Amino acid sequence: MQTLKEDVRQSILRAALNEFKSHDYTGASMRRISASAGITTGNIYRYFTNKEELFEALVGPVYEKIVAYILDLKKELDLSYTAEEKGLKYLNMVEDTIVALFLEYSAELTILLNRSAGSKYDQVKEHMVGLIVTILEDVFTSGPQNAAELKDSERQSARMLAGTVVEGVSLILRENEDGETVKRLVNEFVYLYHLGMGCRRPN
Amino acid sequence: MQTLKEDVRQSILRAALNEFKSHDYTGASMRRISASAGITTGNIYRYFTNKEELFEALVGPVYEKIVAYILDLKKELDLSYTAEEKGLKYLNMVEDTIVALFLEYSAELTILLNRSAGSKYDQVKEHMVGLIVTILEDVFTSGPQNAAELKDSERQSARMLAGTVVEGVSLILRENEDGETVKRLVNEFVYLYHLGMGCRRPN
Amino acid sequence: MQTLKEDVRQSILRAALNEFKSHDYTGASMRRISASAGITTGNIYRYFTNKEELFEALVGPVYEKIVAYILDLKKELDLSYTAEEKGLKYLNMVEDTIVALFLEYSAELTILLNRSAGSKYDQVKEHMVGLIVTILEDVFTSGPQNAAELKDSERQSARMLAGTVVEGVSLILRENEDGETVKRLVNEFVYLYHLGMGCRRPN
Amino acid sequence: MQTLKEDVRQSILRAALNEFKSHDYTGASMRRISASAGITTGNIYRYFTNKEELFEALVGPVYEKIVAYILDLKKELDLSYTAEEKGLKYLNMVEDTIVALFLEYSAELTILLNRSAGSKYDQVKEHMVGLIVTILEDVFTSGPQNAAELKDSERQSARMLAGTVVEGVSLILRENEDGETVKRLVNEFVYLYHLGMGCRRPN
DNA sequence: GATGAATGAGTATTCATTCAT
DNA sequence: AATGAATGAATACTCATTCAT
Numbered sequence: 001m002q003t004l005k006e007d008v009r010q011s012i013l014r015a016a017l018n019e020f021k022s023h024d025y026t027g028a029s030m031r032r033i034s035a036s037a038g039i040t041t042g043n044i045y046r047y048f049t050n051k052e053e054l055f056e057a058l059v060g061p062v063y064e065k066i067v068a069y070i071l072d073l074k075k076e077l078d079l080s081y082t083a084e085e086k087g088l089k090y091l092n093m094v095e096d097t098i099v100a101l102f103l104e105y106s107a108e109l110t111i112l113l114n115r116s117a118g119s120k121y122d123q124v125k126e127h128m129v130g131l132i133v134t135i136l137e138d139v140f141t142s143g144p145q146n147a148a149e150l151k152d153s154e155r156q157s158a159r160m161l162a163g164t165v166v167e168g169v170s171l172i173l174r175e176n177e178d179g180e181t182v183k184r185l186v187n188e189f190v191y192l193y194h195l196g197m198g199c200r201r202p203n
Numbered sequence: 204m205q206t207l208k209e210d211v212r213q214s215i216l217r218a219a220l221n222e223f224k225s226h227d228y229t230g231a232s233m234r235r236i237s238a239s240a241g242i243t244t245g246n247i248y249r250y251f252t253n254k255e256e257l258f259e260a261l262v263g264p265v266y267e268k269i270v271a272y273i274l275d276l277k278k279e280l281d282l283s284y285t286a287e288e289k290g291l292k293y294l295n296m297v298e299d300t301i302v303a304l305f306l307e308y309s310a311e312l313t314i315l316l317n318r319s320a321g322s323k324y325d326q327v328k329e330h331m332v333g334l335i336v337t338i339l340e341d342v343f344t345s346g347p348q349n350a351a352e353l354k355d356s357e358r359q360s361a362r363m364l365a366g367t368v369v370e371g372v373s374l375i376l377r378e379n380e381d382g383e384t385v386k387r388l389v390n391e392f393v394y395l396y397h398l399g400m401g402c403r404r405p406n
Numbered sequence: 407m408q409t410l411k412e413d414v415r416q417s418i419l420r421a422a423l424n425e426f427k428s429h430d431y432t433g434a435s436m437r438r439i440s441a442s443a444g445i446t447t448g449n450i451y452r453y454f455t456n457k458e459e460l461f462e463a464l465v466g467p468v469y470e471k472i473v474a475y476i477l478d479l480k481k482e483l484d485l486s487y488t489a490e491e492k493g494l495k496y497l498n499m500v501e502d503t504i505v506a507l508f509l510e511y512s513a514e515l516t517i518l519l520n521r522s523a524g525s526k527y528d529q530v531k532e533h534m535v536g537l538i539v540t541i542l543e544d545v546f547t548s549g550p551q552n553a554a555e556l557k558d559s560e561r562q563s564a565r566m567l568a569g570t571v572v573e574g575v576s577l578i579l580r581e582n583e584d585g586e587t588v589k590r591l592v593n594e595f596v597y598l599y600h601l602g603m604g605c606r607r608p609n
Numbered sequence: 610m611q612t613l614k615e616d617v618r619q620s621i622l623r624a625a626l627n628e629f630k631s632h633d634y635t636g637a638s639m640r641r642i643s644a645s646a647g648i649t650t651g652n653i654y655r656y657f658t659n660k661e662e663l664f665e666a667l668v669g670p671v672y673e674k675i676v677a678y679i680l681d682l683k684k685e686l687d688l689s690y691t692a693e694e695k696g697l698k699y700l701n702m703v704e705d706t707i708v709a710l711f712l713e714y715s716a717e718l719t720i721l722l723n724r725s726a727g728s729k730y731d732q733v734k735e736h737m738v739g740l741i742v743t744i745l746e747d748v749f750t751s752g753p754q755n756a757a758e759l760k761d762s763e764r765q766s767a768r769m770l771a772g773t774v775v776e777g778v779s780l781i782l783r784e785n786e787d788g789e790t791v792k793r794l795v796n797e798f799v800y801l802y803h804l805g806m807g808c809r810r811p812n
Numbered sequence: 813g814a815t816g817a818a819t820g821a822g823t824a825t826t827c828a829t830t831c832a833t
Numbered sequence: 834a835a836t837g838a839a840t841g842a843a844t845a846c847t848c849a850t851t852c853a854t
Contacts, residue, residue, distance in 0.1 A: 005834085008834095024227055024229070024230065024320060026226070026227065026229065026230040027227070027229055027320075028827095029827070029828090030827075030828055030829080031827070031828085039835080039836090040835065040836050040837055041828090041829085041831085041836085041837065041838090042830075042831080042835075042836060042837060042838090043834075043835050043836070043837095045828095045829070045830080046834070046835075049345070050828075050829075051828065051829090058266075117226070117227055117230065117318075118226070118227075118230055121262060124220040150369035153387065156379070156384060156387075156388060157388065157391055159283060159378065160371075160375055160388045161395075162237070162372055162377075163371075163374040163375075163378065164367065164370065164371035164375075164392060167367065167370035167371060167373070167374050168363075168366075168367040168371070170370070171363070171364055171366045171367055171370050172367075173360070175363075175366065176359070179358065181359060183361065184356070185359060185363045186357075186358055187283070188363070189363060189367060190363075191399075192396065192399035192400065193395065193399060194399075195397065195398065196394075196396060196397075196399030197399040208816095208817075211817080211818095232822065232843085232844075232845090233844080233845060233846080234843090234844080234845085239851075242817095242818075242819095243818065243819050244819090244820075244821095244845090245818075245819065245820070245821090245846085245847075245848080246817070246819070248817050248845095248846065248847080249816090249817070249818080254845070254846095286845085301853075411837090411838075414838080414839095429635070429726070429727070430635060430636070430726055430727075432633070432635065432636050433633065433636070435636040435708045435727070435822085435823075435824090436823080436824060436825080437824085437833080439709075445838095445839075445840095446839065446840050446841065447824095447825085447840085447842095448825085448826075448827080448840065448841065448842090449839050449840070450839070451816095451825065451826080453836075456824075457824070457825095458691055458826075465614055473665060489838070521726075521836090522841065523633060524636070524783055541826090559754075559793070562785070562790060562794060563794065563797055565784070566777075566780070566781055566784075566794045566797070566798060567801075569777075569780045569784065570773065570776065570777035570780055570781075570798065571783075573773065573776035573777060573779070573780050574769075574772075574773035574776060574777070576778050577769070577772040577775070578772075578774055581768065581769075581772065582765070583792060587765060588763075590762070591765060591766065594766055594769065595769060597805075598770075598802065598805035598806065599801065599805060600802075600805075601799035601804065601805045602803075602804040602805030603801065606845080607756075613815085617813095628817055636850090638847095638848070639848075639849055639850080640848070640849085648814080648815095648817065649814065649815050649816055650815085650817095650849090650850090651814075651815060651816060651817090651850085651851075651852080652813080652815070652816095654849095654851080655813070655814075656849070659849075660849065660850090772838075
């Protein structure tokens with residue numbers, strides 16, 4: 001019985017998803033993936049040239065979407081004039097788009113954020129944090145043109161905030177399977193940050 | 204040329220620290236560690252019986268200290284009567300002791316929290332989060348005796364908060380070498396949480 | 407060039423036979439076996455999960471057959487009433503069955519008896535000797551019910567006789583390839599024992 | 610505290626004896642030997658250039674004595690004229706000298722006969738058997754000058770007898786610690802052979 | 813004479829990847 | 834398209850032997 005190419009591809013991806021959910025990139029086994037996809041060891045290489053590319057096929061699209069969303073977010077924020085407006089927009093967009101995205105690709109995202117050690121996405125968190133930092137810098141100042149004026153300590157704080165947001169979301173994804181729970185916790189988490197930053201006095 | 208025993212031991216630990224910083228426990232290679240410590244494959248086993256013990260030597264002491272500190276923290280908090288007092292004490296103790304500990308062993312802690320998959324410290328974050336959750340439950344309620352009354356969603360929230368605290372601190376450690384900076388960022392981070400939770404309305 | 411699976415399996419077994427003929431279980435090298443089987447290091451593990459299982463595949467079946475034959479022998483002897491009859495039956499059965507078995511698996515038997523140190527067949531001679539001892543006890547006394555009456559020195563003698571029989575047969579197998587020769591020598595050997603014991607005066 | 614050279618040498622030999630009693634030549638560990646001799650790893654090599662030579666020092670002398678005794682035995686036998694006389698002399702000499710030798714060096718002999726796999730004494734049994742065969746040939750014929758007239762089957766029988774004698778003695782040594790027991794069993798064993806061969810009709 | 817740290821090739825086993833069929 | 838046997842370099846770890854001290 002011959003399986004159609006696309007079917008096979010999908011079942012490989014499904015198997016890979018499960019394998020990468022429970023092992024690191026390094027620890028994941030191509031053999032186990034093939035076996036659980038119901039194909040032979042060799043055949044998997046007709047669909048994906050190597051482990052790296054299979055991983056890429058799984059998390060790459062999600063990664064690109066996230067980056068795109070973050071950049072969109074940044075663009076929107078650049079059009080707002082006051083820090084207050086920015087803060088609000090940020091929150092809303094996170095709730096509207098980012099969370100939605102997280103929910104849609106939760107498994108892939110979990111893998112991307114938590115299992116990529118050893119792959120070329122090793123540094124993915126760092127990259128995402130970098131992007132979010134540029135947004136936070138906008139929120140802190142009245143606009144990107146003044147970014148250069150940020151003090152070093154402010155840069156560090158922004159980086160910390162961005163990082164902890166990413167880590168926080170990663171953690172929530174890692175520990176919860178149910179979409180509604182993830183949504184509630186992410187909202188609660190972002191809300192906490194929003195309030196915390198709202199109450200914040202300049203330091 | 205013969206190096207003194209303690210020198211070699213230290214250079215192995217230094218090399219191991221670097222190796223484990225960039226690979227999982229599983230992914231780390233004893234050969235690479237030996238090589239980068241400037242010794243031969245066999246010699247490393249004169250200093251550490253096996254990979255597990257080398258890892259243990261690196262992160263074990265840190266782990267024990269952390270657990271001890273968290274338990275102390277909890278004991279102190281149990282003596283406070285109001286949630287308000289608890290919140291303050293929590294903040295102060297984090298600033299006084301936990302941060303100090305984190306500063307001393309930042310690299311080892313990073314490894315413990317982020318690279319222990321496959322070792323016997325596999326579940327270390329979960330354990331720490333569990334400990335912190337019991338503290339948060341105290342802060343949420345007026346005392347541990349009411350903990351049982353917490354709703355499921357409240358439990359999840361507590362777990363999320365505890366987890367993001369641990370992850371947040373891990374991240375700050377991972378990204379900053381300078382002690383003063385770490386201290387400032389951890390304080391800022393804890394302060395944000397404190398304010399965010401202070402403004403919080405029951406959901 | 408791809409060899410058929412069964413061919414490879416056989417050539418591994420052949421190579422293993424040679425390796426184990428000249429080294430202990432412990433001293434035998436999987437690499438050398440692979441090499442002399444004309445395959446690569448990794449491939450051998452597609453056929454045998456590990457060294458132990460390869461050894462087992464070689465000697466396990468022989469071991470089980472031997473034990474079965476010895477037990478059969480004992481059962482038959484238990485039905486005879488006089489020591490004289492027993493002696494004769496013993497001789498006949500050795501000639502009919504044991505020798506046949508030995509002939510079929512001479513190489514594997516040699517390994518089983520002489521090279522199993524370190525494997526789970528470590529104690530195989532002791533076990534076989536133990537079995538034969540119970541038979542000899544029957545021959546010495548008029549029946550197993552009197553076995554308990556044997557003196558210590560008689561037990562030691564029985565053990566020595568059983569052991570030297572096993573060793574004697576092992577040796578003949580080790581040194582002779584030709585089936586007819588083995589048969590003749592084993593018979594001669596057993597006959598010698600039979601006569602020697604027949605002439606024996608109580609000591 | 611400095612140990613005198615000869616003391617150290619003896620304690621190494623004592624330790625080696627114990628090690629080789631419970632491991633093959635290959636399986637024995639120079640480290641364990643040093644440790645149990647109370648000296649350091651490196652120092653053992655000032656006394657014995659390598660494992661082989663240490664083994665040699667242990668079993669070499671015994672080996673040479675055995676060979677010498679067997680050759681003496683042969684010389685004596687050559688002076689007897691009848692097969693009957695030879696048989697008797699053989700028995701007596703075995704009881705007088707060989708057994709004495711076995712008793713004196715039982716441990717070394719056990720090792721030589723049972724643990725030499727992998728060393729240059731690997732083939733020691735074969736060599737001893739070869740020597741004994743030449744003696745048996747004398748017993749079979751009226752003198753060495755007729756040895757060439759022996760039939761192939763007679764050669765094989767002689768080899769078998771010689772081999773089983775050696776194996777039998779090896780076994781007795783391996784399984785018994787007490788000198789008196791060894792002596793009794795060896796005598797019993799040799800006696801059995803003597804009777805068996807005495808009763809023997811030409812085949 | 814002695815020490816014990818260091819060497820380096822050896823061990824069994826695993827696994828991503830290749831390739832003849 | 835697919836198979837699955839084969840490859841070969843990698844892994845952790847051991848051990849006889851060497852050599853700076």
